[in-house]
Amino acid sequence: MKKWMAMAAALALGVSASSAQAAGKLKACWVYVGPVGDFGYSYQHDQGRKAVEKALGDKVETAFLENVAEGPDAERAIERFAREGCKIIFTTSFGFMDPTIKVAAKYPDVKFEHATGYKKADNVGIYNARFYEGRYVMGQIAAKMSKTGTAGYIVSFPIPEVVMGINSFMLGAQSVNPDFKVKIVWVNSWYDPGKEADAAKVLLGQGADILVQHTDSTAPLQEAEKAGKLGFGQSSDMIRFAPKAQLTANTDDWDPYYIARVQAVLDGTWKPDDTWGGMKDGMVVLSPFTNMPDDVRKIAEDTVARIKSGTFHPFMGPITKQDGTTVGEAGKPLPDGELLSMNYYIKGVDDKLPQ
Amino acid sequence: MNDQVLSVILTIITASTPLLLAAIGELVVERSGVLNLGVEGMMAVGAVSGFGAALMTGNPYAGVLAALVAGALLSLLFGFLTLTMVANQVATGLALTLLGLGVSGLMGEAFVGQPGVHLERLSIPGLSGIPFIGPILFGQDFLVYLSLVIVAAVSYMLFRTRTGLVIRAVGDSHQSAHALGYSVVGVRYLCVMFGGACSGLAGGYLSLAYTPQWVENMTAGRGWIALALVVFSSWLPWRIVVGAYLFGAITVMGFSLQAYGIGIPSQLLSALPYVVTVMVLVLISRNRALMRANTPACLGQPFVPDR
Numbered sequence: 114m115k116k117w118m119a120m121a122a123a124l125a126l127g128v129s130a131s132s133a134q135a136a137g138k139l140k141a142c143w144v145y146v147g148p149v150g151d152f153g154y155s156y157q158h159d160q161g162r163k164a165v166e167k168a169l170g171d172k173v174e175t176a177f178l179e180n181v182a183e184g185p186d187a188e189r190a191i192e193r194f195a196r197e198g199c200k201i202i203f204t205t206s207f208g209f210m211d212p213t214i215k216v217a218a219k220y221p222d223v224k225f226e227h228a229t230g231y232k233k234a235d236n237v238g239i240y241n242a243r244f245y246e247g248r249y250v251m252g253q254i255a256a257k258m259s260k261t262g263t264a265g266y267i268v269s270f271p272i273p274e275v276v277m278g279i280n281s282f283m284l285g286a287q288s289v290n291p292d293f294k295v296k297i298v299w300v301n302s303w304y305d306p307g308k309e310a311d312a313a314k315v316l317l318g319q320g321a322d323i324l325v326q327h328t329d330s331t332a333p334l335q336e337a338e339k340a341g342k343l344g345f346g347q348s349s350d351m352i353r354f355a356p357k358a359q360l361t362a363n364t365d366d367w368d369p370y371y372i373a374r375v376q377a378v379l380d381g382t383w384k385p386d387d388t389w390g391g392m393k394d395g396m397v398v399l400s401p402f403t404n405m406p407d408d409v410r411k412i413a414e415d416t417v418a419r420i421k422s423g424t425f426h427p428f429m430g431p432i433t434k435q436d437g438t439t440v441g442e443a444g445k446p447l448p449d450g451e452l453l454s455m456n457y458y459i460k461g462v463d464d465k466l467p468q
Numbered sequence: 469m470n471d472q473v474l475s476v477i478l479t480i481i482t483a484s485t486p487l488l489l490a491a492i493g494e495l496v497v498e499r500s501g502v503l504n505l506g507v508e509g510m511m512a513v514g515a516v517s518g519f520g521a522a523l524m525t526g527n528p529y530a531g532v533l534a535a536l537v538a539g540a541l542l543s544l545l546f547g548f549l550t551l552t553m554v555a556n557q558v559a560t561g562l563a564l565t566l567l568g569l570g571v572s573g574l575m576g577e578a579f580v581g582q583p584g585v586h587l588e589r590l591s592i593p594g595l596s597g598i599p600f601i602g603p604i605l606f607g608q609d610f611l612v613y614l615s616l617v618i619v620a621a622v623s624y625m626l627f628r629t630r631t632g633l634v635i636r637a638v639g640d641s642h643q644s645a646h647a648l649g650y651s652v653v654g655v656r657y658l659c660v661m662f663g664g665a666c667s668g669l670a671g672g673y674l675s676l677a678y679t680p681q682w683v684e685n686m687t688a689g690r691g692w693i694a695l696a697l698v699v700f701s702s703w704l705p706w707r708i709v710v711g712a713y714l715f716g717a718i719t720v721m722g723f724s725l726q727a728y729g730i731g732i733p734s735q736l737l738s739a740l741p742y743v744v745t746v747m748v749l750v751l752i753s754r755n756r757a758l759m760r761a762n763t764p765a766c767l768g769q770p771f772v773p774d775r
Contacts, residue, residue, distance in 0.1 A: 148573065148684035150580035180685060265727065271734075296727040299734035305688040306679040308719070311483050315723040318475030330686075332679045335583075354583055354681065465731040 141165060141375050142199035143177040144190050146206035147304045153329035153348040154303070154365070155179060158205045158228075161367030168372045172379060183208025188215060195220040201378045203371070204228065206303075207272055213237060224383050226374060229274055231453055233385055240370060243391030244274070245281035245452070247363035247399050248325075249427035250416050251345050252285025254360050254402070255323045256293045257409045258343055263294040265316025267326040267333050269303045271467045273455045275327050280459045281427045282325060287461055289412075296321050297464045306332040317342055323360075334358060343404065350400035361413070362400040369395060389449060392421050428452060433460040474600055476724050481604070481612055482678055484716030486511070486670040488615045490694035491701075491708045492622055493666020498698055499626060500659035501639035501766035505561025506546055507667050508691025509568020514539040514671025516576040519682040522585040531585065531676050532611065532669065539668015540661045542568060547660040551653050554770045565691065573684045584680035587611065587673075609677050611669065616709070618666065623705040635659060639764035642771045652771050667691065700749035703762045707749060715745045 143162050147155035162175050176199065181190045187209045194202050195216055201224040204213045210230035217225045217237045225237040233239055255264045264286070268275050279297065286293040296319060298312040309328050313336035316324060324344035326333045331354040337344035338355035346352065346362025370390065377383040390396030399417060402410045419425035430441025435458040441447045458466055490507050497504050517538035522531025546564050549555045587609045590596065595606040626632035637645040638655045646652050670690070675682050693715065701707035722737035753759050 150573070150577065150684045152581045152683065296729065298723045298726045299738075300723070301734060301738040302688070304685070306681065306683060306686050307483065307486075307674065307688060307690070310679045311479050311720050312723045312727075314475060314479040315720060316727050318472050318479075319724070319727050321727075330679075330683060331681060335679065335681065353581060463729045464726075465729070467734045 138174040139172060139201070139375065139379055140174045140176065140197075140199045141378075142175065142194040142197075142202045144181050144187065144194070144202065144204045144206075144209060145177060145179045146181060146183060146208070147329055148179050149177070151304060151329050152331055152351065155205070155329070157349050157365045158203070158367055161371040164368035165371045165375050169375060169379070173375060181209075184212075188212035191216045191225075192219070195223045199223060201226065201375060201383070203374075207270075207274060224378055224385075233387065235385060238374075238383075238385040238387065240374075240386075240388040240390075241274075242365050242367075242396040243389060244363060244365070244397060245277050245427055246391045246420050247397050248278045248281040249285035249420075250399060250413050251325060251361065251363060252282040252287075252293075253289050253416060254405060254409055254413050255282070255325065255345075256286035256289035257412065258360065258405060259293070259323050261320050261322045262290060262292065263296060263321045264323045264325055265313065265319070265321030266295050266297045267309055267312045267316070267324065267328055268297060268299050269328050270301065271299065271456075273453055276458070276466065277452055277455045278327050279462065280432075280455065283459055283462055284427055284432075285416075291461075293461070295462060295464075297462070299467060300328060302328065304329045306330040309333050310336050313337065314340075331355075346400065352400065352403065357404060359400075360404055361402050364398050364400055366395055366398050392417060393423065434458070435460055435462060435466075470600060472724075474603060476720055477604055480713065480717045480720045481608060483720055484712045485612050485615050486673045486678060486690055487694050487697060487715060488619070488709060488712040489611070489673060490667045490670035490691060491697040491712060492615070492619050492705060493663040493670075494694060494698045495701075495703055495705060495708060496622060496626075496635070496659050496666075497663035498767055499639045499703060499764055500635050500656045501642055501764050501769065501771070502550065502656050502660055503557045503561065503768040504543065504546055504550075504564070504660060504663055505558060505695065506543070506564025506568060506691075507663075507694050508687055508689070509565035509572075510539045510542050510664050510667035511568070511671035511674070511687045511691045512572035512685070513542050513568045513575070514668030515675040515686055516572040516579065516671075516682055517668070518672030519584055519675035519680075520575065520579055522676055523579060523582060526585060528585045528587040528676050532587070532672050535668045535672025535676075536665045537668070539671065540665040543660050543664020543667070544657075546664070547657045550770070551656050551660070554772055557768050557770070569685065569687075576682045576684065579682040580684070582682070584675065584682065586680045587677040611673050611677060614669075619705050619709055626705065636764070639766055642766050642769070643774070646771075646773055652773070656771075667694075670694070697745070697749075700746055700753070702749075702753040702759050703764065707752065710752070711745055711749050714748055715741045718744050 145155040149159040178190045203226045205228045207229045213227045229241045300308045310332040313333040317340050322342045324333050324337045326347045331351050334344045334355040338358035344358050350362045352359045426446035428447040431439040514535035518531040518535030521534030522528045549560045550557045589609050592606050596602045642652045697711040718741040
């Protein structure tokens, strides 16, 4: 028994030594909050990692950790990568923000990139996608397609990213039907298919006939399909799960960004940037519009074109908050800083924002 | 309004059934004196096996069978390590959870992103169509009924039959049971396998009825809730039904209140199922003497026959 263990240990050492020897390659590493098989958010990031491998070939070596919980576990995971010789580490969830900053301070030679947060450092860049652009279009489609005039919205945590999404969706919906209603359920998890399905059933039972989600599994959309109602995919195209229910999906395409950033490290030109890409940059992509009549598709395509060309911004000032006060200057979009710290609902959302 | 109440009740039943299945299995395991913390892992393996078998055969019932068998097989590994090799039960159980989650991810790689086979709901002409009561009593999938039948059978078996007496004797005093000539290890093996089969079924329920799909970690901690339910129900079968349904009901009603826009903080609502379930079960178990009588005295203790 002892002998076997010694052999196993020797083998393990041998393996790690050989991977250290391959250090001629640049090691790029990813930390995901969910499983790569979630077919949603983490899956899309992993597609980006694979794109890097494909594009840069032998010059890079990649690694990833999945299912990393936000909090102390994240710090351990990130630090492990930093110690193992990763030269650039992408941490892909909002809750990884503080752990990333902490570890980055200890490893000044390693480059870090944190998605969807707002804290930067000399070796920490941030990146995010303007998901809200897609959500505005979804709001327009929902208001056109809903018979009950009510959407059900399943959400994870009350962070600016998510609140911004709800507001953008409602602005889009109100542009079509000023009296459009939304029912909101917070499931307090990014990923729990069972809970997401429960929330979906409850919302459908209360008269919502279109489901929107800001959680990562395909369960809500499947419930919509089962009930003969409609919904939107999240993060990746979920049409396979709901061929009759999915109207479109708000997907993220990280491939070009990841390739560019890893290339920058290879070239020695990497700087801690602040990237917030949208439809124009190809970072936010709406999957094909399905299960809707042509006139609705026309409106959606038109809005997408206007957002891409820069002639339209979903958060065009002034925006009226739930309490009646307004923000933003007339005729100008809200500044990015205002969007990224959004902690209020707009007028017309009948819900109290959890604080 | 009636429709809304009905949809909430139906949602509660689906949310509670996996907890009930896993917990009733673990109850029997613990009654025999074994603590298997691997419920979450066995559920995950049950979920992926059930999903895979149903997908390949096109038959959801084949999936249910596969889930059951897979859970039992994995528990057999636990049994071998803790009963035959006398390894530490807590450590082995934790390892089983990690192993189960990992193995299920590996097994399920090909199934990710595949729409699953759905376990259909019962439809009895005449009965299932009765307004309100019909869908609740006669419109569930068969695992819902099976879970309640298992509870009734376990309750009867534990307290009304000789077999139950032997199981409880093994759990309360393995040395005495051994001295009387009962095979402690043999009884425990069977109980562990029963627990594994139930956990597997619970997993199968997730991937075949609750959310018919396979995704990694889809158990999302339900195995741990089941484990807690066993303790808080003071190892009494019918209390597990109370606990599981209470937990499911409060979770779902929390969502329902949110959707009505009542304005109770959602964080409080998500904590409520845990708080209320623990409180209620502690209240009904406040009889100390009864509590002590029902706690398996040898729980978690390894058994090595002295001769």
